[in-house]
Amino acid sequence: MAVLLGSYSIALFGTSFVIATLTYITYRLLSDYLHKWFTMKPIPELEGTYPIIGNALMFKNNPGDFFGQIQDFVQEFSDAPLFKIWIGTLPCVILFHAENVETVLTNAVHMEKSYVYTFLHPWLGTGLLTSTGPKWRQRRKMLTPTFHFSILTEFLEVMNEQAEILVEKLEKQAGKGPFNCFNHITLCALDIICETAMGKKIHAQSNSDSEYVKSVYKMSDIISRRQRTPWFWPNFVYNYFGDGREHDRTLKVLHSFTNKVIHERSEKMSHIKSDNDSDKGTKRRRAFLDMLLMTTDEDGNRMNNQEIQEEVDTFMFEGHDTTAASMNWAVHLLGAHPEAHSRVQQELQEVFGTSNRPANMEDLKKLKYLECVIKEALRLFPSVPFFARNIGEDCHINGFKVPKGANAIVLTYALHRDRRYFPEPEEFRPERFMPENAVGRPPYAYIPFSAGLRNCIGQRFALMEEKVVLAAILRNFSVEASQKREDLRPLGELILRPEKGITIKLEKRIVSN
Numbered sequence: 001m002a003v004l005l006g007s008y009s010i011a012l013f014g015t016s017f018v019i020a021t022l023t024y025i026t027y028r029l030l031s032d033y034l035h036k037w038f039t040m041k042p043i044p045e046l047e048g049t050y051p052i053i054g055n056a057l058m059f060k061n062n063p064g065d066f067f068g069q070i071q072d073f074v075q076e077f078s079d080a081p082l083f084k085i086w087i088g089t090l091p092c093v094i095l096f097h098a099e100n101v102e103t104v105l106t107n108a109v110h111m112e113k114s115y116v117y118t119f120l121h122p123w124l125g126t127g128l129l130t131s132t133g134p135k136w137r138q139r140r141k142m143l144t145p146t147f148h149f150s151i152l153t154e155f156l157e158v159m160n161e162q163a164e165i166l167v168e169k170l171e172k173q174a175g176k177g178p179f180n181c182f183n184h185i186t187l188c189a190l191d192i193i194c195e196t197a198m199g200k201k202i203h204a205q206s207n208s209d210s211e212y213v214k215s216v217y218k219m220s221d222i223i224s225r226r227q228r229t230p231w232f233w234p235n236f237v238y239n240y241f242g243d244g245r246e247h248d249r250t251l252k253v254l255h256s257f258t259n260k261v262i263h264e265r266s267e268k269m270s271h272i273k274s275d276n277d278s279d280k281g282t283k284r285r286r287a288f289l290d291m292l293l294m295t296t297d298e299d300g301n302r303m304n305n306q307e308i309q310e311e312v313d314t315f316m317f318e319g320h321d322t323t324a325a326s327m328n329w330a331v332h333l334l335g336a337h338p339e340a341h342s343r344v345q346q347e348l349q350e351v352f353g354t355s356n357r358p359a360n361m362e363d364l365k366k367l368k369y370l371e372c373v374i375k376e377a378l379r380l381f382p383s384v385p386f387f388a389r390n391i392g393e394d395c396h397i398n399g400f401k402v403p404k405g406a407n408a409i410v411l412t413y414a415l416h417r418d419r420r421y422f423p424e425p426e427e428f429r430p431e432r433f434m435p436e437n438a439v440g441r442p443p444y445a446y447i448p449f450s451a452g453l454r455n456c457i458g459q460r461f462a463l464m465e466e467k468v469v470l471a472a473i474l475r476n477f478s479v480e481a482s483q484k485r486e487d488l489r490p491l492g493e494l495i496l497r498p499e500k501g502i503t504i505k506l507e508k509r510i511v512s513n
Contacts, residue, residue: 032405033089039403040091044083046073054086059228063221064499066228067385067492074414081398088230090115092388092407093397096414098421098445100397104389104408105444105452111136114388114407116227122251123219125310128457129318140457142303143311146291147457152464153361154286155196159465160358162191163472165205170477174506178482182328182501185469186213189324192465197315198261199287215253216321222247224493258312262305265289288315315458321495322383323462327469328502330377332488333428334474335481335504340430341474344370345509348475356475364467370474372430374466378448380428382412385496387450412447413496421445426485480505 037051046055060066074096077083082100084093092114095101104110112132120130128139145151166188173179187204190213194202204210222243226232232242239245265287292308303311334341347369352359388409391402402408417425421441422432431437449456456462473479482503489499 109392127310186324329381
């Protein structure tokens with residue numbers, strides 16, 4: 001009897017402890033939620049904001065419809081300095097004015113990425129894009145030398161080779177009417193990043209049915225949908241009732257691709273004592289992966305395999321998808337604006353004449369108007385249409401108090417359309433980025449590569465690649481857009497892409513002396 005009573009007492013105590021713990025956790029969570037709710041009450045908000053679920057039920061599932069919604073929200077609050085939305089119990093302030101964006105991006109306290117970036121962790125781990133604090137600082141310090149100008153110059157040969165292959169593919173379409181160029185340019189970007197990041201030729205342009213590319217797009221869509229549906233944030237709900245299984249299948253494709261290349265490159269590196277090929281006497285091409293395998297921290301420690309995998313996956317995602325989208329948007333805009341198109345070709349003729357030689361670094365420096373075209377394309381269609389940070393301490397943004405733990409979402413797409421700095425913002429005007437026309441424009445009014453402490457480490461690489469590829473296309477062809485701007489329908493995913501690609505017509509260009 002005493003044993004039974006003892007067991008009963010232990011069970012009762014255990015149950016009471018669990019109930020007390022759950023009650024305490026619920027109390028803390030509810031207190032934190034209510035604190036944020038009342039602190040942020042003065043900030044303008046969407047109609048139809050409900051306790052606990054917030055605005056989540058309003059969000060459209062289709063990424064094109066969702067992106068249209070975001071634009072409608074900005075229009076609704078165009079006279080307000082900022083507004084807020086609630087994704088479940090997560091409050092987010094939406095920023096689309098340079099002065100407000102600067103407040104967040106220049107403060108190291110707000111350096112941590114938003115909670116919704118955790119859904120990228122299974123794919124990208126906690127590499128440079130997603131890590132924070134000491135790990136991010138150390139990793140950034142280690143990786144910055146790999147983007148040195150002298151190393152980027154070595155990658156120019158790869159970019160020229162792949163651009164030449166792209167031109168050969170496009171020649172088959174020239175003079176044959178409208179076609180979708182999106183995949184052609186994307187596969188070129190994938191070939192470039194594979195060889196420069198991993199030292200591996202994958203011949204994606206010869207194999208247009210790339211499983212890796214399809215998986216990148218699928219994963220982007222899966223993660224974006226999860227980010228805006230808070231009832232799928234808990235893993236067990238997501239795995240049983242959401243896209244968890246599809247997510248894991250896609251992840252397996254992505255990781256097996258980069259894992260295989262890392263393993264092959266590591267084996268090769270272990271047999272090579274120097275950068276010089278002893279048999280051929282020629283200098284071996286370096287890749288980012290080679291540098292990752294050799295890089296050490298301040299204590300002389302090298303990165304382990306998992307850390308290398310994180311950075312390679314990050315390079316692969318950020319280094320091909322973003323540049324591919326940007327180049328496609330630029331091709332459409334040039335094809336839709338004959339005057340800018342002619343001016344680019346005139347500049348190309350001044351630099352290259354009638355030669356078909358590959359571009360060198362001096363050539364790229366001279367392509368100033370083409371650079372303005374790329375920048376204006378990134379203004380109208382930034383590759384990353386929005387990004388988010390965690391507010392690290394209570395702060396004030398434009399007079400409104402924002403509590404620690406809230407998130408700040410920077411709408412790059414809307415920020416780049418601020419009439420104060422970009423009059424007639426929907427017009428395509430590359431001249432906006434001529435030095436004399438950019439005088440007085442706040443640095444945080446235009447941030448296609450983010451800004452501040454966490455600006456994109458690869459922006460010089462991206463600009464260089466885009467110049468090489470676009471120059472190759474426009475030296476060989478005249479481009480005519482076959483879509484109107486309203487037909488493009490951008491998708492609000494991780495990367496800004498047109499729903500049905502970019503349809504153009506090409507004519508082979510004959511350059512005269």
